[in-house]
Amino acid sequence: xALWFILLTFGGFWLILSMVEFLxxxxxxxxxxxxxxxxxxxxxxxxxxxxxxxxxxxxxDKAQKHYFSSPLDPDSIFYSKLLRVWFYNLLLFxxxxxxxxxxxxxxxxxxxxxxxxxxxxxxxxxLAPLIGFNISVVSHVKDRWLKKINLVxxxxxxTLTAIVLHTGLSSFYQLLYLxxxxxxxxVIAVFLGAPLYEEVWSSTSQNTESSNLHGEGLKLPxxxxxxxxxxxEAEFKRRxxxxxxxxxxxxxxxxxxxxxxxxxxxxxxxxLGLGLGKYFYPSLIAMxxxxxxxxxxxxxxxxxxxxxxxxxxxxxxIPKEMRNIASGKALAVFMTSPIIILTIALPLxxxxxYPLSFILFSVFSSSVFIFLMSGIGIWAAAKFPNFNESTxxxxxxxxxxxxxxxxxxxxxxFLAVPFTLLEIDRVLAVLGVILASDLSALxxxxxxxxxxxxxEKMELNF
Amino acid sequence: MIEIKGLRKSYGEFEAVKGIDIFLEEGEIYAxxxxxxxxxxTLIKILSGLLQPSSGTAEIDGHSARHNRKVRRRFGxxxxxxxxxxxxxxxxxxxxxxxxxxxxDGKLYKKIERxxxxxxxxxxxxKEMGSYSKGMKQKILFINAVINDPPNLILDEPTNSLDxxxxxxxxxxxxxxxxxxxxxxxxxxxxxxxEDVADKVGIIEQGKLVAEGTVDELKRKxxxxxxxxxxxEVVNHA
Numbered sequence: 001x002a003l004w005f006i007l008l009t010f011g012g013f014w015l016i017l018s019m020v021e022f023l024x025x026x027x028x029x030x031x032x033x034x035x036x037x038x039x040x041x042x043x044x045x046x047x048x049x050x051x052x053x054x055x056x057x058x059x060x061d062k063a064q065k066h067y068f069s070s071p072l073d074p075d076s077i078f079y080s081k082l083l084r085v086w087f088y089n090l091l092l093f094x095x096x097x098x099x100x101x102x103x104x105x106x107x108x109x110x111x112x113x114x115x116x117x118x119x120x121x122x123x124x125x126x127l128a129p130l131i132g133f134n135i136s137v138v139s140h141v142k143d144r145w146l147k148k149i150n151l152v153x154x155x156x157x158x159t160l161t162a163i164v165l166h167t168g169l170s171s172f173y174q175l176l177y178l179x180x181x182x183x184x185x186x187v188i189a190v191f192l193g194a195p196l197y198e199e200v201w202s203s204t205s206q207n208t209e210s211s212n213l214h215g216e217g218l219k220l221p222x223x224x225x226x227x228x229x230x231x232x233e234a235e236f237k238r239r240x241x242x243x244x245x246x247x248x249x250x251x252x253x254x255x256x257x258x259x260x261x262x263x264x265x266x267x268x269x270x271x272l273g274l275g276l277g278k279y280f281y282p283s284l285i286a287m288x289x290x291x292x293x294x295x296x297x298x299x300x301x302x303x304x305x306x307x308x309x310x311x312x313x314x315x316x317x318i319p320k321e322m323r324n325i326a327s328g329k330a331l332a333v334f335m336t337s338p339i340i341i342l343t344i345a346l347p348l349x350x351x352x353x354y355p356l357s358f359i360l361f362s363v364f365s366s367s368v369f370i371f372l373m374s375g376i377g378i379w380a381a382a383k384f385p386n387f388n389e390s391t392x393x394x395x396x397x398x399x400x401x402x403x404x405x406x407x408x409x410x411x412x413x414f415l416a417v418p419f420t421l422l423e424i425d426r427v428l429a430v431l432g433v434i435l436a437s438d439l440s441a442l443x444x445x446x447x448x449x450x451x452x453x454x455x456e457k458m459e460l461n462f
Numbered sequence: 463m464i465e466i467k468g469l470r471k472s473y474g475e476f477e478a479v480k481g482i483d484i485f486l487e488e489g490e491i492y493a494x495x496x497x498x499x500x501x502x503x504t505l506i507k508i509l510s511g512l513l514q515p516s517s518g519t520a521e522i523d524g525h526s527a528r529h530n531r532k533v534r535r536r537f538g539x540x541x542x543x544x545x546x547x548x549x550x551x552x553x554x555x556x557x558x559x560x561x562x563x564x565x566x567d568g569k570l571y572k573k574i575e576r577x578x579x580x581x582x583x584x585x586x587x588x589k590e591m592g593s594y595s596k597g598m599k600q601k602i603l604f605i606n607a608v609i610n611d612p613p614n615l616i617l618d619e620p621t622n623s624l625d626x627x628x629x630x631x632x633x634x635x636x637x638x639x640x641x642x643x644x645x646x647x648x649x650x651x652x653x654x655x656x657e658d659v660a661d662k663v664g665i666i667e668q669g670k671l672v673a674e675g676t677v678d679e680l681k682r683k684x685x686x687x688x689x690x691x692x693x694x695e696v697v698n699h700a
Contacts, residue, residue, distance in 0.1 A: 227562055234550060234558045241549040241590070310545040316512050318562040319534035456529055460512040461473075 034265045035117050036165030043124040045254060050085050050132025052247055059140060059204040068198060078197040082133050089129040127182045137193045140200045150192060157181055227320040231328025239332060248296045249339055255292050256343030263348060285348055285362060292340045293369040294404055297333055301377020302400060304329045306385035306393030312460055323452040330378040330448055337370045357426035364433040368414050371440035373407050375447035382451040387462055414440055463487060464614060464645055468518035471504050478504045480669040486647060491640045493656035494649040495693055496666035502649040503542055506618050510539045522614050535563065537614040538607030544599030548592030552602050555591060556609060563610040577605040596623040604632060617648040621655050633659050657689040665693060667700040
């Protein structure tokens with residue numbers, strides 16, 4: 001153990017000295033303003049994501065009463081929760097970076113980034129979850145002054161980071177300054193948050209009641225059957241109040257803004273060493289739309305029934321057909337999916353001044369993704385439910401990835417012909433993609449039927 | 463009318479319900495007593511259509527509730543645990559369930575208002591159910607079971623988590639419902655509740671109905687002073 005400690009200590013010193021030496025030797029332009037903006041966007045996204053996860057998954061977690069009633073030191077509970085949020089965000093970043101590295105490596109893409117960009121990216125990603133966690137904890141402190149002081153400090157850190165990154169880094173001292181202010185916020189997160197944690201958890205977890213009941217006025221059109229409408233409205237309100245809907249809408253909108261940001265950084269025809277030229281943005285829009293539908297529609301659909309778990313008796317004892325219940329549940333997720341078309345499929349093709357045929361192709365391709373993934377989601381929700389209450393009905397990782405792969409395969413099958421036609425005859429391609437959209441809508445309806453058949457046979461033995 | 467004949471339910475090798483026969487007529491209150499894990503809730507879930515029996519039948523007004531949405535109009539169900547949609551308000555939940563049971567909006571809102579006033583939850587009915595106490599959730603479950611005035615009621619531990627005053631209130635409501643011809647099957651751990659309201663009592667032990675009769679008949683058979691003694695006597699000798 002002693003040897004290990006010595007190794008770690010000397011290793012740490014060596015690492016810091018190497019970093020300083022490396023940074024001091026930098027004579028190239030460290031970072032330009034647009035790179036700084038990209039970095040700040042990523043930093044802000046991870047901080048906000050961590051903050052939301054802390055409120056929902058940590059501060060409102062009633063099960064922590066078992067820890068607080070045990071002889072465990074409250075500080076150690078705080079640190080374990082902080083590490084959990086930190087770890088999961090780093091894991092997500094790690095997976096994203098692995099995919100990016102793989103794509104960049106295979107296609108030999110020349111991204112317009114330099115070494116300082118990568119170092120800062122890692123540094124900001126390490127700190128963002130800690131700052132997000134801290135903000136969530138201190139913003140729930142009862143003492144008004146303590147709350148204000150902490151939030152002002154955290155706000156200042158973030159603002160300073162934004163300003164420094166926005167103006168671009170051209171010297172080692174600016175970089176050092178950024179390291180110092182963010183390092184200070186880390187200290188605040190760890191040392192100020194820990195003693196407040198027990199009080200904050202106690203007040204937040206006991207009061208899960210929203211002060212403002214969102215979704216109260218939601219009324220769906222009357223052409224939808226009454227039972228489907230009632231189930232959809234109730235499901236939507238519950239998803240909204242759990243902040244699933246607004247969270248997901250924010251993520252999708254951020255992805256749409258990200259596309260525009262990439263366009264503003266790379267220009268109308270980036271090559272990136274791929275020789276893709278005109279195909280770059282269409283491919284990017286398609287990939288982003290697919291990913292957005294996975295996040296906004298497929299994954300939330302997968303736990304539509306298992307999230308209810310022990311509450312499923314409600315829908316099994318009402319005198320309505322299960323198909324109305326299943327359709328209502330699916331509709332609650334599906335109804336907000338068109339936001340993907342508005343934020344991802346439409347803006348960039350319009351900005352790029354693409355012809356109407358391509359804009360229509362983009363819109364209907366996205367609707368194919370939405371219909372297909374809604375169908376897969378509602379079917380898988382009934383076929384592979386996870387009634388483990390501790391996971392809040394979240395699908396297991398194998399099921400989730402299998403369904404994403406299934407969505408990918410089906411999307412290729414549905415869109416292959418229209419996509420091929422795009423090179424031959426644009427009008428025919430648009431007609432083809434409209435037909436594909438209709439077929440995928442039929443697929444969704446068929447999956448709702450299949451789902452209700454599976455649910456009819458399900459036994460509620462819990 | 464509730465009729466259970468030769469009902470069995472197995473989970474692999476384990477047999478949770480081992481051939482139970484129960485018959486209830488209109489206006490009758492039947493209390494199921496049993497130790498923990500005796501099979502009461504399994505039986506109630508089969509009757510409510512939540513589980514499929516391995517063999518035998520469990521019928522309400524001549525039909526099985528499983529896969530039969532018309533029968534679901536003919537009974538009200540109150541589960542043992544107050545598992546509710548915590549992000550809905552009590553009013554939203556009752557409105558959704560009531561509407562799905564076919565009550566029109568005008569009548570439904572009046573009923574919700576009347577019940578919530580009578581059960582003293584008016585101040586909370588427009589708050590999310592996540593903020594409710596267990597007793598308040600139990601009241602919501604009771605309102606949900608009776609809101610469409612069904613001819614049959616299946617109540618799993620209806621007075622659980624209620625304070626003595628509301629426990630008494632629910633008991634008198636159950637008696638009142640039976641006097642209006644409702645057929646009521648309830649399970650309970652609390653023997654005084656069964657003793658006070660039940661016309662007939664059935665004691666289940668290890669999936670079998672080991673004793674059945676009126677409270678007086680059971681007291682006489684076991685030479686006991688009250689139902690608690692009857693229960694202990696019957697279970698010890700089962």
